[in-house]
Amino acid sequence: MEEKDNKKDSLYLKLMPYIEKYGILLLLVLMILVMHILQPDVFLSWRNVTNVFKQISWQSMLALGVFMVIVTAGIDLSVGSIMMLSLMVLAIVAKAGAPWFIVVITPLIAGFICGLFNGAGITFLRMPHPFIMTLGTLYIFRGTGNLISGGTPISGFTDEVRYLGHGRIDLTWLGLEKSQYLPVSLVLIAVVYIIFWFFLNHSRTGKWIYAIGGNPSAARASGINVNKILIIVYSLCGFLSGIGALILAGRTDSGYPNAGLQSELDAIAACIIGGASFFGGRGTVLGVFAGVMIMGILRNGLNLMDVSSFWQQVLIGSIIVIAVYIDVLRRDLGTRK
Amino acid sequence: MSTLNNPLLEAKGITKYFGTITALENVDLKVHAGECLGVVGDNGAGKSTLMKVLSGLYKPSSGSLYFQGKKEILESPKDSQNLGLEMVYQDLALAGNLPIGENIFLGREPTKNVGFLKFLDFNKIKELTNAHLGKLKINVKSADQKVEELSGGQRQAVAIARSTAFNAKVVIMDEPTAALAIKEVGKVLDLINSLKKTGVGVIVISHRMDDIFSVCDRVMALFQGTNFAESELSNTSRDEVIGWIMGKK
Numbered sequence: 001m002e003e004k005d006n007k008k009d010s011l012y013l014k015l016m017p018y019i020e021k022y023g024i025l026l027l028l029v030l031m032i033l034v035m036h037i038l039q040p041d042v043f044l045s046w047r048n049v050t051n052v053f054k055q056i057s058w059q060s061m062l063a064l065g066v067f068m069v070i071v072t073a074g075i076d077l078s079v080g081s082i083m084m085l086s087l088m089v090l091a092i093v094a095k096a097g098a099p100w101f102i103v104v105i106t107p108l109i110a111g112f113i114c115g116l117f118n119g120a121g122i123t124f125l126r127m128p129h130p131f132i133m134t135l136g137t138l139y140i141f142r143g144t145g146n147l148i149s150g151g152t153p154i155s156g157f158t159d160e161v162r163y164l165g166h167g168r169i170d171l172t173w174l175g176l177e178k179s180q181y182l183p184v185s186l187v188l189i190a191v192v193y194i195i196f197w198f199f200l201n202h203s204r205t206g207k208w209i210y211a212i213g214g215n216p217s218a219a220r221a222s223g224i225n226v227n228k229i230l231i232i233v234y235s236l237c238g239f240l241s242g243i244g245a246l247i248l249a250g251r252t253d254s255g256y257p258n259a260g261l262q263s264e265l266d267a268i269a270a271c272i273i274g275g276a277s278f279f280g281g282r283g284t285v286l287g288v289f290a291g292v293m294i295m296g297i298l299r300n301g302l303n304l305m306d307v308s309s310f311w312q313q314v315l316i317g318s319i320i321v322i323a324v325y326i327d328v329l330r331r332d333l334g335t336r337k
Numbered sequence: 338m339s340t341l342n343n344p345l346l347e348a349k350g351i352t353k354y355f356g357t358i359t360a361l362e363n364v365d366l367k368v369h370a371g372e373c374l375g376v377v378g379d380n381g382a383g384k385s386t387l388m389k390v391l392s393g394l395y396k397p398s399s400g401s402l403y404f405q406g407k408k409e410i411l412e413s414p415k416d417s418q419n420l421g422l423e424m425v426y427q428d429l430a431l432a433g434n435l436p437i438g439e440n441i442f443l444g445r446e447p448t449k450n451v452g453f454l455k456f457l458d459f460n461k462i463k464e465l466t467n468a469h470l471g472k473l474k475i476n477v478k479s480a481d482q483k484v485e486e487l488s489g490g491q492r493q494a495v496a497i498a499r500s501t502a503f504n505a506k507v508v509i510m511d512e513p514t515a516a517l518a519i520k521e522v523g524k525v526l527d528l529i530n531s532l533k534k535t536g537v538g539v540i541v542i543s544h545r546m547d548d549i550f551s552v553c554d555r556v557m558a559l560f561q562g563t564n565f566a567e568s569e570l571s572n573t574s575r576d577e578v579i580g581w582i583m584g585k586k
Contacts, residue, residue, distance in 0.1 A: 204448065221424065223418055224443070281433075
């Protein structure tokens, strides 16, 4: 009897790392298959696939930022507001007639400064939890965005400014049709995700981010400057929200007061679905990408099938709860107590 | 042995306040190379606070530290590590989500340069980890195993391996056997004895008399944050030391 248990245990232990690493991709592939069966003509068409990527482009930036924060066992509720404020700054600078290379940098700087502000508040003001600091800045940043813009939309950017969000890479030289272009935002997602994958897995700072999430007192006792790393993480999260603003500026050609409203919740949901643990220290960049894709495909597929957005909300909510329950089970089984 | 030479590490008049609470008052401590000092005391006597002062995690309110005869001010755990002062914490200070090797080298990871970028050198981490674990005769399945998958004794062994991976001169251990199964205690005590033989000064904080009397050369007792009693191990007995913990001489 005992031997049988051991056997089961060892098979489980052998499979465990693979399930933890690639299980979420299986779910994604499964979803794509189901959608393809349900909508065989439309779902995997060039137009619809590029459309999904365009739709998730800015969300994927917010999700990646929030993911790093969640790895440290923190939370950033302000990413939607950071994106809106950065977008408004961009719009104002663009309307003031600044050259395009200045305009495209401004949201990145604005986002970075907002993130720095979050990080400084969490560490220097010793807020009891990042939830509180970023809940505060959720209001502060959006309010500031409305103050500087007067709460009205500002529209009309040059093509250079809109390139990342709206640009198309022509593929006719590959013998494809004119309509089969590659969105620049898709390439941008790939580049940013690969850079951050390298950063988190192959740099010392990245390793320390995971260590802080695993055991902050261990990190501190190892001589890691935990506060400094946290400030870097929140700043990068803000910076990524700034990239999100730049993409959104391209997509909508406008800075508008409701930009990114409640998108922080979508970003958190994507991380959780992608296997990031709220307890910190767990999750992968690939998982976050899968989480963003799952949410994007779900919305897209349900829209294609004309399912009401109310049902979309119910489904996304259910997926979050199920994903976290799986995370709970995984922790129970994978950890010795 | 301990009366010869100068002490490797010496603390003089350490006092530590937390707000209005006095955790340590005028505490002295010293340890020599190759010697094991046992620190005993009841819960709340100040043992762990003293450790954290020695590791640079807490700054003493007053008092000073001397390492190899030179006065040192520790601003952070990094400073104490640079001196060769290493710590094994009661809560083990390991990140369960990281593999054994990455825990041992946490904060001091070897890197390789690719252009102007520095990347972690995972091969080197693995190589150094295997060599070091082999030297200490610590058995684990693989250096890639996550620490949360290990037993209490294995975790303690990893924590000790971590503390000795960088030419430690003094290793301070807080309750090294507290969370262990009986058969694992012996292994950890063997590990401490082999550290002593390499000339490392060891400070063991424990209230298990078995630990104190099997590895220590000298024992000192703290009582309510002050030095209470101290003796060579050969000049005292278990009953006397237990009395010190209770505050009786």
